[in-house]
Amino acid sequence: MALQSLDIVRRSATTLPEPEVRRAHTGEVAKLIDVTKCIGCKACQVACMEWNDLRDEIGTCTGHYDNPADLSDQSWTLMRFTEYENPKGDLEWLIRKDGCMHCADPGCLKACPAPGAIVQYANGIVDFHEENCIGCGYCIAGCPFNIPRISKNDRKAYKCTLCSDRVSVGLEPACVKTCPTGAIVFGTKDDMKQHAAERIEDLKSRGFDNAGLYDPAGVGGTHVMYVLHHADQPQLYANLPDQPKISAMVGLWKGATKPLALFAIVATALAGFLHYIGIGANETSEADEAEARREIEDMS
């Protein structure tokens, strides 16, 4: 949804800059998810459903705690549970709230061919504007985190909006509001980093030497960050990518090659036109007709 109170800094499939006088001078926003404080209650999933008016289909038990089994057009956030046996032989229950990471350099936006279907606001939120979405699914190929989902009904792409509608009127996202342990907090990115640093210090003092912040530089940093007890092994947390970046293939497919290819097509057509101007039409002359008739007469 286009929100006047949020300034758009990037739109998918556009070649000119957006109006950029107004900026987020008070800082970009971020949601910090402290995995070490999460108890897996799924209240964030419920709050997300309620605020966004989403109701996923009732699924079936797949033998683990993830419910629903995967993100969908109706489930924009999902607790992913991992049972990890650490080197000491102890069980660690790692619960990661999965959903859009709101990358500073969004692969979905880069891959999208529909103008304005994906936008990035000045505060860092990456939002899908479904009224412009054509349903091609290229955002799925662009995303390094496997987040966008296409609706089976309207064939449009959906994902977490970071409650851009709430944020635009000064509220925190629904999942943040509801989290009973304070594992999810929201504020400016700088504040969230500072808060994370305090948490990490605390975790280190409790023996989690590798505790750290997940704010991957490969996508320019993210506006959803994690505090992890094992920041050196993010893949432990239901395959959170270690060093996510937009695939080189997407970069090639969507990068400088496109204007070059377009230029080459136009240049080829233009070369034909200039050739025609220079050489003139290749016509069959009367002499050619006469030669042809002579050959036929010689044959008979």
Added chain:
Amino acid sequence: MSPPIPERKRDEIVRYAPSTRINHWIVAISFVLLALSGLALFHPALFWLTNLFGGGTWTRILHPFIGLVVIVAFFLLGAKMWGDNRLEDRDWRWLKRFRDVAADREENVPEVGRYNAGQKLIFWVIVVCLPLLLLSGIVIWRSYFAAYFPIEMIRLGGLVHGFVAFVLILAIVIHIYAAIWVRGSVRAMTRGTVSYGWAWKHHRLWFRDAVKGNAPPK
């Protein structure tokens, strides 16, 4: 006694049979629609082309089905033309004289059969590109097939689809220009006929076979 040949037919050779002409124009029209709808999603500067198809979403829906029409129609056309497009020694000699070809000095160019080396190369570019576009297109066809492929393959599919389409569009731009430049070629594909002089100048080996009745229209 056979009836007299009508005057206007006297100096003409039928180059393309009606079925070939119809087939060619089905391929041609659907390919133009395919290229326009594809280019619309290829670069933002061309997104306005989606208006020709009823908007972005309709373009996304229609493009792959138009592609299937091209594949099927070209398969029939290509099967007919396959044998006459085999590259031979004289084709390489023709290509070496390409400067003379481009300068309309065909007297310096080796004699040509039903198709010249340039036409044959275009044919083989199409024959290679279309299956690649079909396969990569299926991989990125989100509504029906993409979910069955791993993400890395979809990314590769998008890249291959864009690149191969670029090559094919270049080839077709050249094909269209050649048909406009060499006067009489468009008539061959619309009315089916060429003049003796046209056949003699551009396809002399085929001309000799045709007037002897050894190269019926295809």
